[in-house]
Amino acid sequence: MSIVRKTLQATAAIACLAAGGWGIKYAIAPAHEGGAGITYSKAYAPARDKDVKFHIWYPADPGGRTVTVGGNGVFYGTKAGRGAPVTRGKHPMILISHGAGGNAGQFGWIAATLAEAGYVVVLPNHPGTTSGNASALDAVRVWERPADVTAVIDEIAGNPAAYPYIDTDRIGALGFSAGGYTAMAVSGARVDPEKLKTFCDHSDHGMSDCAFLARGGVDLHALDLSPAGQDLRDPRISAAVIIDPGIVETLTEESLAQIDIPLQIINLGAEADVPAGVYARPAAELIAQADYRIINDAAHFSFLAQCKPKGAAILAREGELDLLCDDGGTRRRAEIHAELREVIVDFWAHRAWADDTALTAQATQMP
Numbered sequence: 001m002s003i004v005r006k007t008l009q010a011t012a013a014i015a016c017l018a019a020g021g022w023g024i025k026y027a028i029a030p031a032h033e034g035g036a037g038i039t040y041s042k043a044y045a046p047a048r049d050k051d052v053k054f055h056i057w058y059p060a061d062p063g064g065r066t067v068t069v070g071g072n073g074v075f076y077g078t079k080a081g082r083g084a085p086v087t088r089g090k091h092p093m094i095l096i097s098h099g100a101g102g103n104a105g106q107f108g109w110i111a112a113t114l115a116e117a118g119y120v121v122v123l124p125n126h127p128g129t130t131s132g133n134a135s136a137l138d139a140v141r142v143w144e145r146p147a148d149v150t151a152v153i154d155e156i157a158g159n160p161a162a163y164p165y166i167d168t169d170r171i172g173a174l175g176f177s178a179g180g181y182t183a184m185a186v187s188g189a190r191v192d193p194e195k196l197k198t199f200c201d202h203s204d205h206g207m208s209d210c211a212f213l214a215r216g217g218v219d220l221h222a223l224d225l226s227p228a229g230q231d232l233r234d235p236r237i238s239a240a241v242i243i244d245p246g247i248v249e250t251l252t253e254e255s256l257a258q259i260d261i262p263l264q265i266i267n268l269g270a271e272a273d274v275p276a277g278v279y280a281r282p283a284a285e286l287i288a289q290a291d292y293r294i295i296n297d298a299a300h301f302s303f304l305a306q307c308k309p310k311g312a313a314i315l316a317r318e319g320e321l322d323l324l325c326d327d328g329g330t331r332r333r334a335e336i337h338a339e340l341r342e343v344i345v346d347f348w349a350h351r352a353w354a355d356d357t358a359l360t361a362q363a364t365q366m367p
Contacts, residue, residue, distance in 0.1 A: 029065035032081030036060055036115035038069050039082075041162075043155030047147035048127055054152055055104045057111040057121040058165060059091055060084035070105025074311035074324070075304065078108025087118075092170035092353060093156070095149050096123045097179030099246070100139050100209075103131040106305045110174075113341045119348065120166050122156070124148050129178065136216020139178070139209075140223060142196075142247065146185040146232035149173065153236055170353055173240040174344070176303045177278065180245030187240045187263060188233040189283075190255035191247065193225040199250060206275030207300075208321050209246070237261065239352030241344055244268050244278040244300050256286040263290040264347040266340075268298040269328055275300060291351070295339060299328030302336045 037060030042051040055069070057080065064083030071077020094114055096107050104123035111121040126145050128138025138144075157168040175183030185191075197220050200210035213220070228250075241264045265284040267274045271294050278300065284292035295302075307325035315324055327333050 029067055029082075032060065032062060032064045032066045032084045034060055034062040034081070034084070036080050036112040037064065037082070037084035037086065038067070038080035041155070043124075043152045045127075045144075045148050045151035047144050047151070050127060052124050052127060052148045052151055054122050054124040055111070057108070057115040057123075059087035059115050059118055059120070061087050069108045070103075070305060073314050074307060075106060076306045076308060077105065078112050078305070080108065080112060086165040089165070090167040091118055091120045091165055092172065092348075093120045093122060093166050093168065094172045094174055094348065095152060096121060097145060097149060097173065097175035097182040098123065098126065098130070099177030099179050100129045100212075101131060101134045102129075102177075102179070102304070106131075107176075109305055109337055110341065110344065113345065114348070117345050117349070122152060124152050126182075136213045136218040139216075140213065140218055140220065140225070141227075142178070142181060142185075142191065143227045143230060143232060145178065145182040146234070149182060149186050150232075150234045153234060157236070168236070171236050171238060172348065172352055173237050174243075175240070175245070176243045177300070178246040180242045180278070180280075181247050181251075183240045183242050184245055184248070184251065184263075184283075185232040186234040186237045187242075187261055188231075188255060188259040189251045190231060191228040191250045192252050193229045195250040196225050196228050196247065197221055197223075199247065203276065205249070205277030207246075207277040209277065211321065231255075239263070239348070241347055242266065242280065243303055243340075244274075245280055245283075246278060248278060248280050248283050249276070251283060253286055256283055257288075259287045259289070261289060262347075262351045263287055264343070264351070265290050265292050266295060266343065267293075268295050268300055268302050268336075270294070270296055273328070291347075293343060295336065295343075297327075297329030297331045298336045299323070299326055301325070302327045302333055303340070306333045306337070 042053045045052045060081045063085045064081045067082040068077040173183040204210045239262045243266045284290040301324045312325040
């Protein structure tokens with residue numbers, strides 16, 4: 001028997017065991033009592049010539065089983081209903097874009113809240129910048145991330161029979177860090193390639209991005225960054241929440257002034273302490289319908305899932321440079337998340353689709 005054939009058989013056996021283990025785990029999981037459901041899908045992304053996988057959180061009725069989405073030795077996951085029936089009706093869609101090195105599973109804490117408030121929440125895993133497969137070169141190709149979002153919208157809008165519960169006339173974006181840039185780009189912001197090329201010349205901007213690029217052997221001056229300057233706006237995006245947007249300094253003033261949809265722009269931490277690389281007040285002041293807000297007593301990574309007690313120690317042992325479990329103040333991350341939930345849900349209920357009285361009522365009834 002050839003080595004290739006043995007390998008294929010072993011791989012198949014492992015896959016069967018994994019599938020069997022999942023089936024047993026699902027069968028003995030507690031029944032889901034309603035709230036937020038979870039399912040998964042994928043979309044072909046022409047800019048990458050590959051599929052982009054994504055999570056779908058949705059308003060769910062009782063049924064199916066309760067599973068934990070995301071979570072590992074560092075971060076807590078979030079409970080959701082796998083196989084739960086979708087609550088009747090068509091629901092607005094919010095796409096969440098994770099930061100570089102992050103993943104869709106880190107944002108269950110806000111996705112579940114939004115699903116419970118009546119929204120479908122779609123979270124793509126951006127190839128090349130997710131946990132475990134992030135590379136410096138892929139991180140520089142910032143124009144591929146907005147294209148991922150557009151590809152996911154194309155998949156959902158182009159297959160209404162597969163997603164009958166999604167209202168594709170009401171689509172918003174929410175992004176954190178590199179995902180914050182992504183949400184701004186699909187809203188109409190454009191990068192100045194020359195500013196991107198010189199981004200790491202004189203400062204680290206208070207972030208680890210330039211160190212990450214240096215470790216990966218990336219010289220911005222040696223790359224063709226002209227694709228970063230293209231117009232990546234998706235006109236189907238009608239509102240967005242932007243949190244600590246990456247490379248915000250490279251966005252052109254002209255493109256920001258032309259954004260004509262409501263934006264909630266948030267910086268985490270005391271304004272004087274916000275890293276220059278994500279400080280967004282100057283950009284917000286150029287956007288007619290932008291509301292700028294500071295979440296005090298927080299830090300850049302406060303938007304990630306809550307850390308487990310040993311999470312910081314695990315990260316330190318693994319050589320992680322960023323303080324992913326540090327919130328920089330006196331409040332626990334759970335308290336910061338509670339404020340963020342309130343701000344974000346209020347934006348979608350009262351500013352993004354202000355005439356949506358049913359969703360507004362749901363939002364005001366949330367604890």
